[in-house]
Amino acid sequence: MPDSSLSLALVQLPCSDDIEANMQNTMRRIREAAAKGAQIVILQELFAWPYFCREVDERFFDWAEAVPGPTTQRLEKLAGELEVVIVASLFEKRAAGLYHNTAVVIDADGSYLGKYRKMHIPEDPGFHEKYYFTPGDLGYSVFSTRYGRIGVLVCWDQWYPEAARITAMMGADILVYPTAIASLPEEEGELAERYRNAWQTIQKSHAIANGCYVASVNRTGTEGTLSFWGHSFVSGPFGEVLAEAGTDEAVVWCKADLQVLDRHRTTWPFFRDRRTDTYGPLASRWLDDDDT
């Protein structure tokens, strides 16, 4: 039987305050991954930027750019030259005073396939994303690339089974999550491990519930008080971890056989039995109060 597996490469890097240096470092890693046979390269959230959302400061808005725009042009050129699919997360300036946390997919012929704007925006100590990003208004998105149908979600989206489900029902074989998740100083030790385990568990559950692959790419390194914990990983449709990084800079390699998903879902037929007639309440905010 011919090998129908795809080669995924997840690029997990630290970022400095020098955006161009981060960009160059990432592009070098993409070249190296392609040279080793990667077909789909997935970058971390806001891959070329330091995680500026740890502070509330208007000067960081100057770092946003049009999408598509200068960065996607560079990535298109690279993707076409190397014949790799690239998933990249960018800081989008849409209009004066209107910014998004946006991911793009570029096909292996260098063509820009489209963008996804992060739907669920966090706002927590060290993660002031609601200050910077307007929640996405493009809906959920699946992109048909040369190598497979990729559903793109971003970081905080990963805690929402709703987002994974809708994206899977749109035809995704792989859900990818560019991510920037870190421990705060008060969360070291056992608590940090609890958060990290929960982070992996919830994403594995999306692979199980939807009979697909999940690839999650986190950044690494320390920025201010945030310790990005890396541990980028790929889960198969049983929720089994197929490949995983540690906390250091790394490229995670994984083979993913999209051909197995058809039979997997047929013999484990969760989609057959969804009670779509009963899911209307999911569009509610909460159900046990009398909110009058």
Place this chain on the structure above:
Amino acid sequence: MPDSSLSLALVQLPCSDDIEANMQNTMRRIREAAAKGAQIVILQELFAWPYFCREVDERFFDWAEAVPGPTTQRLEKLAGELEVVIVASLFEKRAAGLYHNTAVVIDADGSYLGKYRKMHIPEDPGFHEKYYFTPGDLGYSVFSTRYGRIGVLVCWDQWYPEAARITAMMGADILVYPTAIASLPEEEGELAERYRNAWQTIQKSHAIANGCYVASVNRTGTEGTLSFWGHSFVSGPFGEVLAEAGTDEAVVWCKADLQVLDRHRTTWPFFRDRRTDTYGPLASRWLDDDDT
């Protein structure tokens, strides 16, 4: 600080073809659990019945009964005497030719609080439930007991994040899953372990996504070609396993502190950020086809 923890007891048993013997064995276990301080006792799916759904045979319909009915009356008496909450799963006869897989909750004063009819019904080799059970039509349910708000779901429901989410939004602090899940002979070894890990992972994910406890009670023992794998467990809101059985007959003990959930959800605010405006497609069967 006073101990605000609840004591849960999950009763994991094998079943013979003798329903009255299974009933007596279960009631003895409930008495023992109560004597040791259990406040909420959770029984496995179809707790007094052999797992007849492994065969397609009309004679098994004779085993169904009204709910509430003779079995709930016995459990009400026991619950009131012992001052324990009991969650029990029964084979309900609703009318001629109309049967459900139904769970009931009985409060610690012996009062019958109501029932939940299993919404997602499987039909797979060894699990012919669609032959026996009409899918539930009561919606999702949360029961306010003396010791806490319990959301009840049953077995195959556990693979559906939608069911867990709606039940949590109705105010459940604990999601309970009476279960009958087994390995088939061809699934021994690594494959059996993959299924069991997936089974635990998806349920842990419901605890994480919804900031609640999850208690899942599986049966054990061999019935025909089915090897019920036990491994009843309780997960906390980080998806951490607080208590777990092996494959043998067992009572799983667990302390669950419902007071911690308020602060847990406040500092990990998934409910704050749900994009309810974008979840309409969850009520669809599938999204990438042009079904005309």
